Amino acid sequence: MNSPIDMSEEIIKNIIVKEDDDYIVNMGPQHPSTHGVLRLEVCLNGETVKYMVPHIGYIHRAIEKMSESDTYKQIIHLTDRMDYLSAHMNNEAICLAVENALEIEVPERVKYIRVALDELSRVASHHLWWSAFGMDLGALTTFFYGMRDREKILAIFEESFGSRLLHSFVTPGGLMHDVHPNFQKHIMEFVRYFRKKLPEYKQLLTDNVIFHNRTKGIGYMSRETAIAFGVTGPSGRGSGFSCDVRKTAPYGLYNEINFKEILHDEGDSFTRYLVRMEEMEESLNILEQVADNIPEGDFTAKMKPIVKLPEGEYYQRVETARGELGVYIVSDGKKFPYRVKFRSPNFSNLFVLNTLAMEHLIADLVTISGSLDLVIPDIDR
Amino acid sequence: MILDIYSFSTLTTYIDKSLHAIMAPWLAVAAELVLIGLLFLAFYALLGLFLVYLERKVCAVMQNRIGPNRVGKWGIFQTVADFIKLVTKELIPIKNADNFLFNLAPFIVIIASFMAMAALPFAKGLQAIDFNIGIFYIIAVSSLGIVGVLIAGWSSNSKYSLIGAMRSGAQIVSYELSVGLSLLAVVVFSGSMQLSTIVESQANGWWIFKGHIPALIAFVIYLIASTAEINRGPFDLAEAESELTAGFHTEYSGIKFAFFFLAEYINMFIVAAIAATLFFGGWMPLHIGHWEAFNRVMDFIPSIIWFFGKTFFIIYLIMWFKWTFPRLRIDQLLKLEWKYLLPLSLLNIVLISFVVLMGWYF
Amino acid sequence: MNSIIEYFTDIYKGVRSLWAGMRVTGKYFVSPGEIVTEQYPENRATLKMEERFKGEVIMPHDENNQHRCTGCGICEVNCPNGSIEIITKRTPNEEGKMVRVIDKHIYHLAMCTFCELCIKTCPSNALAWGQDFEHAVFDRSKLNKVLNKPGSSLKKKEVKS
Numbered sequence: 001m002n003s004p005i006d007m008s009e010e011i012i013k014n015i016i017v018k019e020d021d022d023y024i025v026n027m028g029p030q031h032p033s034t035h036g037v038l039r040l041e042v043c044l045n046g047e048t049v050k051y052m053v054p055h056i057g058y059i060h061r062a063i064e065k066m067s068e069s070d071t072y073k074q075i076i077h078l079t080d081r082m083d084y085l086s087a088h089m090n091n092e093a094i095c096l097a098v099e100n101a102l103e104i105e106v107p108e109r110v111k112y113i114r115v116a117l118d119e120l121s122r123v124a125s126h127h128l129w130w131s132a133f134g135m136d137l138g139a140l141t142t143f144f145y146g147m148r149d150r151e152k153i154l155a156i157f158e159e160s161f162g163s164r165l166l167h168s169f170v171t172p173g174g175l176m177h178d179v180h181p182n183f184q185k186h187i188m189e190f191v192r193y194f195r196k197k198l199p200e201y202k203q204l205l206t207d208n209v210i211f212h213n214r215t216k217g218i219g220y221m222s223r224e225t226a227i228a229f230g231v232t233g234p235s236g237r238g239s240g241f242s243c244d245v246r247k248t249a250p251y252g253l254y255n256e257i258n259f260k261e262i263l264h265d266e267g268d269s270f271t272r273y274l275v276r277m278e279e280m281e282e283s284l285n286i287l288e289q290v291a292d293n294i295p296e297g298d299f300t301a302k303m304k305p306i307v308k309l310p311e312g313e314y315y316q317r318v319e320t321a322r323g324e325l326g327v328y329i330v331s332d333g334k335k336f337p338y339r340v341k342f343r344s345p346n347f348s349n350l351f352v353l354n355t356l357a358m359e360h361l362i363a364d365l366v367t368i369s370g371s372l373d374l375v376i377p378d379i380d381r
Numbered sequence: 382m383i384l385d386i387y388s389f390s391t392l393t394t395y396i397d398k399s400l401h402a403i404m405a406p407w408l409a410v411a412a413e414l415v416l417i418g419l420l421f422l423a424f425y426a427l428l429g430l431f432l433v434y435l436e437r438k439v440c441a442v443m444q445n446r447i448g449p450n451r452v453g454k455w456g457i458f459q460t461v462a463d464f465i466k467l468v469t470k471e472l473i474p475i476k477n478a479d480n481f482l483f484n485l486a487p488f489i490v491i492i493a494s495f496m497a498m499a500a501l502p503f504a505k506g507l508q509a510i511d512f513n514i515g516i517f518y519i520i521a522v523s524s525l526g527i528v529g530v531l532i533a534g535w536s537s538n539s540k541y542s543l544i545g546a547m548r549s550g551a552q553i554v555s556y557e558l559s560v561g562l563s564l565l566a567v568v569v570f571s572g573s574m575q576l577s578t579i580v581e582s583q584a585n586g587w588w589i590f591k592g593h594i595p596a597l598i599a600f601v602i603y604l605i606a607s608t609a610e611i612n613r614g615p616f617d618l619a620e621a622e623s624e625l626t627a628g629f630h631t632e633y634s635g636i637k638f639a640f641f642f643l644a645e646y647i648n649m650f651i652v653a654a655i656a657a658t659l660f661f662g663g664w665m666p667l668h669i670g671h672w673e674a675f676n677r678v679m680d681f682i683p684s685i686i687w688f689f690g691k692t693f694f695i696i697y698l699i700m701w702f703k704w705t706f707p708r709l710r711i712d713q714l715l716k717l718e719w720k721y722l723l724p725l726s727l728l729n730i731v732l733i734s735f736v737v738l739m740g741w742y743f
Numbered sequence: 744m745n746s747i748i749e750y751f752t753d754i755y756k757g758v759r760s761l762w763a764g765m766r767v768t769g770k771y772f773v774s775p776g777e778i779v780t781e782q783y784p785e786n787r788a789t790l791k792m793e794e795r796f797k798g799e800v801i802m803p804h805d806e807n808n809q810h811r812c813t814g815c816g817i818c819e820v821n822c823p824n825g826s827i828e829i830i831t832k833r834t835p836n837e838e839g840k841m842v843r844v845i846d847k848h849i850y851h852l853a854m855c856t857f858c859e860l861c862i863k864t865c866p867s868n869a870l871a872w873g874q875d876f877e878h879a880v881f882d883r884s885k886l887n888k889v890l891n892k893p894g895s896s897l898k899k900k901e902v903k904s
Binding site: 044134143 | 440443444445446540541544548614615617618621622623624625626704705706707708709710711712713
């Protein structure tokens with residue numbers, strides 16, 4: 001473990017010095033590779049990136065402030081809209097915080113279903129990332145293959161929750177309602193289907209020589225940088241930073257499930273790519289363990305109609321598809337929270353971009369931001 | 382045996398004769414020029430529209446989609462509708478742009494591709510001008526288009542455009558070499574730069590078969606280098622969508638954008654047509670040595686079908702590349718040329734000269 | 744010499760990996776049966792949404808034009824976006840007593856985030872999900888819907904047996 005001084009040096013050496021005659025190119029707010037309304041103020045020297053300043057806040061919706069006037073059940077639907085690709089994990093963060101505060105034990109069935117949903121969302125999210133990453137690099141066909149396979153997961157979601165993306169399905173104490181009877185069958189069908197399609201992903205992108213040249217050694221992030229900037233999730237694990245909340249602070253069923261944390265040390269864009277690809281396979285393994293064993297039982301614990309947390313502060317973290325999501329709730333004993341704060345993974349992941357992209361070409365900046373897998377609504381909240 | 386194929390020269394000489402019969406010689410020549418110009422214009426527009434449609438269909442099927450299917454049966458009029466939309470769109474004036482150059486650039490691009498088409502032999506006897514330095518001429522005029530791209534990037538007062546144009550410049554300057562050297566392979570084999578002579582020389586088999594290994598190497602190098610030269614994926618750095626939004630034509634709109642768009646597709650056709658002419662025998666049917674019966678059967682297929690069949694096969698190959706591979710980075714692009722393609726094509730020239738000297742080809 | 748061998752193995756490996764990618768797209772090119780596109784307006788007749796599909800909030804009415812909404816306002820309180828407005832009126836019932844009944848159950852579809860809290864919390868199960876998803880209109884005011892049909896009345900509580 002490095003001393004904290006090393007980490008601050010990491011940051012200090014990347015302090016940006018602006019000059020008057022800098023050649024500034026604004027990438028965004030509308031730009032194909034920023035995946036949303038993110039503005040990158042890029043200073044170029046020829047094609048080389050001198051420095052890069054991210055400007056955020058284009059879709060700030062004051063989710064934290066709005067949460068202060070919503071009951072705990074109502075906050076759920078707001079968290080959907082942060083990282084819309086891991087909507088389920090975001091819901092779960094709030095729910096776990098409330099359940100821990102009230103010391104409610106959710107039924108076993110709920111735990112299994114929640115894990116299955118977590119992993120399905122993770123695979124779906126990585127599908128979209130894979131599609132978009134290929135597109136960032138100019139391989140347009142990957143987009144459609146990724147979307148095609150993601151569609152199967154969304155069909156499972158639609159069948160059980162009625163919505164495909166923003167399914168506020170988890171409530172404090174359990175689930176909104178029980179999953180569809182075909183839920184387990186369709187998960188197993190998807191696992192079989194996707195295992196067949198994975199070699200295609202490998203042939204199309206993972207093994208491709210152009211792809212190797214574009215990603216290997218690009219955007220090196222050391223373990224120290226990752227820790228200093230708080231980069232979590234697959235991006236952090238690509239640098240050897242063991243930060244999987246499912247392992248370090250297990251919640252739900254994760255301490256009973258047999259899975260391994262994907263950890264690589266190389267820290268470049270290709271490693272971050274590999275971590276996500278292997279995570280997809282690992283998620284399939286988890287799904288296989290869970291889907292067959294969902295026990296019968298209630299889909300929700302007994303809850304009072306109005307949830308009131310006892311006075312105090314509560315913190316709960318979960319692993320979303322992009323890293324560690326922390327929920328910090330201050331309660332004054334009323335039915336509305338006094339303050340809610342989200343520690344969103346993408347916010348930290350974004351600000352390491354400058355460090356990684358410095359002295360790289362502009363094409364590499366796109367590669368790196370793609371490999372960090374940013375979701376802009378999560379940054380702005 | 383070649384004599385059996387219908388030659389378009391009977392038609393063209395008939396038109397020539399009848400024109401001369403009714404008007405003065407200089408007027409007849411002028412009329413012919415206008416006629417050819419109009420024919421090429423119509424062909425150019427139709428071909429551009431068709432290639433856009435073809436590309437959209439090909440990529441759609443590769444990506445498990447249907448592709449355009451709304452306008453007309455199988456969406457065949459989709460590109461016509463798109464074209465009408467582009468024509469009726471407003472031409473947005475750019476603040477602080479160099480207006481003269483900004484308006485000139487699309488014309489330079491389109492004229493360059495137009496000129497190259499003049500020397501292509503579309504079928505037996507169907508060729509506008511048969512230069513004795515045909516290949517040389519085509520290489521020369523097809524690289525003129527880059528001037529338009531550079532002017533477009535420079536004059537549109539946009540940083541994205543400028544970066545795109547500079548990339549494009551670097552790209553063309555390097556890949557022009559490999560294109561020239563790989564075409565030289567066929568020139569060495571056939572001993573001529575005249576396109577009609579080259580086609581005639583393949584009467585007993587195409588160069589890709591007759592020239593075996595060196596011709597194959599030259600063909601592969603030509604395919605890669607020319608794909609780079611026409612700024613198509615995976616070498617589309619000049620308009621790299623995810624990096625530079627649209628590269629050199631970011632600021633263009635309406636018909637001026639359509640010109641760039643059309644020229645890109647026509648360039649693809651020209652590149653494929655050259656490859657078909659030089660390596661696959663152009664309009665020459667598939668002839669194998671002295672298999673007279675086989676050759677005679679092949680001759681029944683009109684020469685124009687042979688030419689377009691081969692060309693579209695190569696166009697399909699180019700599309701296949703584009704829709705499979707990720708884009709290269711600018712330094713890798715240059716590395717590929719200077720480190721791999723150029724040495725290989727130089728070696729190949731030596732190999733070909735040796736093969737030709739020893740007479741080791743069919 | 745080693746570097747020359749490396750040079751050529753690099754080329755070979757590169758070309759092989761590219762060919763592997765081209766095989767994938769080539770395979771799909773020759774198998775049009777893999778096309779996954781759904782042609783939407785044409786497949787309207789066969790397009791069935793899932794039973795639980797969240798299209799819009801509706802209030803089911805039975806054949807006597809009766810619904811189950813008592814106008815208690817719990818859905819209005821629970822809605823996080825204020826997409827539900829309940830207007831009640833006082834009318835005399837059969838015994839001549841003035842009772843509060845629902846006049847208009849206004850649902851602003853444009854503001855709804857489909858969180859399901861209204862349906863979940865309704866004590867008399869008066870609300871449900873509708874499967875209609877074609878909500879595009881030219882005027883935003885058309886998305887403000889009145890859920891109880893005109894002339895409808897409260898269904899009598901079934902006597903539990």
